[in-house]
Amino acid sequence: METALRSTKSLRDLIRTPLSLARFGVLATTLALSGCGISYQSPDVREREDGTPVVVVPMTAQEVSRANASDYTPRALPAVFYATTGGGSAVTGAGALPATPYLPSETPGSLDFRPLPDVQPEAYRIGVGDVLLLATKSGGSTIEQLSGLLAAQNQRQGYTVRDDGSIAIPEIGPVQLSGLTVQEAEDRLFQVLVENQIDPSFSLEVAEFHSKKVAIGGAVKKPSVVPITLNKLTLGQALTTAGDIAVRDREFASIRVYREGTLYQIPLKIYLDRQDLQNKVLLNGDAVYVDTSYDLDRAMEFYQAKIDVIALRTTARTTALQSMQAEIGLQRSALDERRNLFELRQKLGAEERDYVYLTGEVENQNRVALPYQQQATLADILYSEGGFDNTTGDPTQIYVLRADTRAESIGSITAYHLNVKNAADTLIATRFEMRPNDVIFIEEQAITKWGRALQQMFPSLLSATSAATGGG
Known part of the structure; x- marks a missing residue:
């Protein structure tokens, strides 16, 4: 305690020095503690x-x-976190999906590119549900004998192609037009009018298109069924009709087209950069789905809902859908298992960080x-x-x-x-x-250092004081 007293005497001398209260407290505490053999270490x-x-x-x-x-x-996540259950090579035949492609861990992997094949569009053929409009020349003529045709001209009423592929013209009867081009249908009507001794001066047009359709769904603003008209329907036109693509992250978004048992896939980033892909011609029965998820849950729901609408009801196509669902389920289970294994290794400290x-x-x-x-x-x-x-x-x-x-x-x-x-x-x-x-x-x-030093000093000082006074 002799040393402590000398330190206390030194403190009196230091009081005359212009120090801040906090610094003085720390200094005083340090001297007092060092005198008692105690020191507070502050990093x-x-x-x-x-x-x-x-x-x-x-x-x-x-x-x-x-x-x-x-x-x-920064370290990259394993490739399994970029793999999708829709990756792989082209889907053909029964529609089974191949294995997930290898993706390097250094950079995010890209979706597999499987573009639609080029097709030569054929002339539009009239089908069940289409509405045809017959129009006559202006002014009266022997065509007035055909009241139905005049109604079509004056009241803009058309003729719907019935389930048997024919239209019913008053005073003439049914005329088979399904499967014919517009030119072929005009020739057939011309022949029928002549045979019935009616002036064959008329024109024919398709007023409403209902027989050929393409279904559009997924990440678009207005999912819909788009009709195919006299003009060819391109992939870009179909997506525009559906309100255009609506996605936030384009990195993993893709456009998938299901056509007669084959699943085609175009990554969105590639699609937007290439005009030739936007001009791909769609065919009757195609189902287009803009997908933004790692799996095909929503796509499969869409395909199954629309397949009936576009008359894809054959046993082969049903088998294709079942095969696709089974393969997607297997791929998803494998991905989940590998991801869960990585997370477990990370918790156990087996992954380098x-x-x-x-x-x-x-x-x-x-x-x-x-x-x-x-x-x-x-x-x-x-x-x-x-x-x-x-x-x-x-x-x-x-x-x-x-x-x-x-x-x-x-x-x-x-x-x-x-x-x-x-x-x-x-x-x-x-x-x-x-x-x-x-x-x-x-x-x-500084005040924290002082307070902590005092907390350590007081028990020692009390102990030393008690010892000096004999415990009394």
Whole structure:
């Protein structure tokens, strides 16, 4: 206690020195504790005992740009997280899907490209449900004998092709037109009118198209059934009729076309870049689906709902759908198993990760894994772990410690110093990118050091006082 008394005497001399209350308290506490053989160790940023230099650099915009220029590529997720259950080579025959393609882990994989084959569009052939319009020349003529034809001209009433493929003309009867082109249908009507001794001066047009359709669904604004008319229907025109494509993330979106047991696939990014793909001709019975998910659940529901609408009811096609569903289920189960295995290995620490470390007056001293596929900033790491309590942590003394990775052992250390006494400077933390093995350190407030030192000093002083007074 003799040493403690001498230290107390020295304190009286120091009182005359113009020190702040906090610094005086820390100094007084340090002297008192050292006199009793007790010292409170408070971490700070300084040169290491082995002489390794620690260079303190203010975290300015220029220094942040220089620090961010260091080479670092975030780790990639395994390829299984980019695989889809619709990948593989062309689907033919029964419609079974092949195995998922190999995708490298360094970059996100791309969807398999299986474009529609080029087809030569044929002339439109009249079918069941189409509405035909017969029109006569203006003015009276012997055609007036055919009241139905005049009604078609004057009242714009047409003739619907019935289930048996014919239209019924008053005073003439049924005329078979299904399966004929417009030109062939005009020839057939001309012959019928002549045979019935009626002036064959007329014109024929298809007023409404109902016999040939293409179904459009998935990520479009207006899912619908689009009719095929006299003009060829292209993939781009069909999607425009359905309100165009409506997706947020185009990376994994694709346009899938199901045609007679074969599933074709065009990645959306490729489709938008190529006019020839937008001009692909669609055929009667095609089902187009804009898919944005990793599996084909919604696509399969769409196909099955629309297959009946477009009259794809054969046993072979039903078998194709069942095969597709079974294969998709197997692929999905395999993907889920591999993804679950990766997550389990990660929990057990068997997967290599990059980490940064939080220490000092942070809310949660911890080791934090850097994210996959993207850069993390100082603000991301610090505030995702709760930030820091500025009643104990000094907002003017925030450091990111980074060692020179080019050295075999720990070489020179750079301490990037962030002062957020002005809260606006916190924005700098949102620009500073983290690197593996960075250490984020926040120093104590001066008053915090003093308070903690007093907490350790008082029990010792009370014990020493009690011993000096004989326990009384």
